[in-house]
Amino acid sequence: MHEDFFGMRGLNLDQLQAFLDVVALGSFSAAADRAGLSQPAISLQVRQLERRFGVTLIERVGRKAQPTAAGIRLLEYADQIMKLTSSAFDEMARHAKGAMGRVRIGTGATACIYLLPPLLRQLRQRFPSLEITVSTGNTNDLVKAAEGNAIDVGLVTLPASSRALDIMAVLDDEFVVIAPRQITLPDRVDAATLASHPVILFEPGGNTRRIADDWLARGGVALKPIMSLGNVEAIKELVSAGLGCAVLPGMAVRTARQLPDLHVRPLRPALHRTLAIVVRKDKKLHRGLRETIEALKSLSTPGAPNA
Incomplete structure (x- = not known):
């Protein structure tokens, strides 16, 4: 039975839906009306599902159709299967209508x-x-x-x-130095000039910090920053507060160019990422x-x- 259940034929969704409708409405005739089918057609679908599992799923109690113990167990699975099927159709419809995913x-x-x-x-x-x-x-x-x-x-x-x-x-992004106005900087800043001031850098571990460290090393400078932070906006705020200079990617300081309390200078030699x-x-x-x-x-x- 296990092999047959997972065989080529699979489950018939119409049979599952007929079973759910009969249980929900308590009547084969009401389930037939809902599906737009004849009562014998609904009865046949339920019998075929019962043969599929080899158990009785629905029994009559008085005039009402009710699930058996096996039917009660199947209800939860059948409901999940039909909901997942509906979600799958909805998702495919989105793609068919040009949804982008x-x-x-x-x-x-x-x-x-x-x-x-x-x-x-x-x-x-x-x-x-x-x-x-x-x-x-x-x-x-x-x-x-x-x-x-x-x-x-x-x-x-x-x-x-x-x-x-x-x-x-x-994309090629050039690094710059930003500094508060009270720090005097040349038009282009080399490693030795930068190291003569307090410096704030990105925290270690990422490529942006590694690129800056390599540039300093090539300039013969072993610089120990006064602070290392992972947030570029926090670094800019600390520089604006007068705590030191910072080396930042150029894309991060476009707005800083309009701030009157900051210098923005390129590096010498130029540094890019x-x-x-x-x-x-x-x-x-x-x-x-x-x-x-x-x-x-x-x-x-x-x-x-x-x-």
Whole structure:
């Protein structure tokens, strides 16, 4: 019986629905009226279901049809099966009508704050049915998440490597120094000049901090920051309060350029980071994911949201 139950034929959903209707209405004739069928047709469907399981599912008590002990046990499963079936049809109908599906994006906190909002707004305007979720993390975590299919697409800071992923560089972001007005800085700031002031950096562990540390090392400076934080807005507030300078990705200080209490200076030599899209090589790209990836690729083109 177990093999037959899971065999090629499977369960007949019409038979299950007939069983549910008879139990709910207490009558074969009422169930027939609901289904738009004859009473013998409903009775046949229930008998076929009983033969399928090899048990009696419905018995008459007086004039009312009621479930047997086996029928009571089947009720819960049948109800779950029909609800899941209905949900499956609803979901497929959404896709048939052009629904875009769900896309899970993973990126760094800075890109999430300063880069993604215009892009997500454009996607939402073009595709109102597209469901997007965004999570943040460092490159290593996001690469693992993409490999494990916990996210559909990542926007990460290079370097990143994985045999399972396609990695596409899309955006070059130049680092800058920000400082309160009371600190005098040259037009371009080298490592030695930066090290002569108190400095706030990103917390260790991510590629953004590693890139800054490498730049300082190449300048012959072993700098110990007065503070390390993971939140770019918190760093900007501390600099505005006069606590020191900070090295930040350029995308994070576009609004800072309008603040009268901050200097914004490029570094010497110039320092950049590269953002890249990561996607599993075997990822099936439904329309919503394809459109999202194309939008992320557009970040490297003139007039894109980062410009």
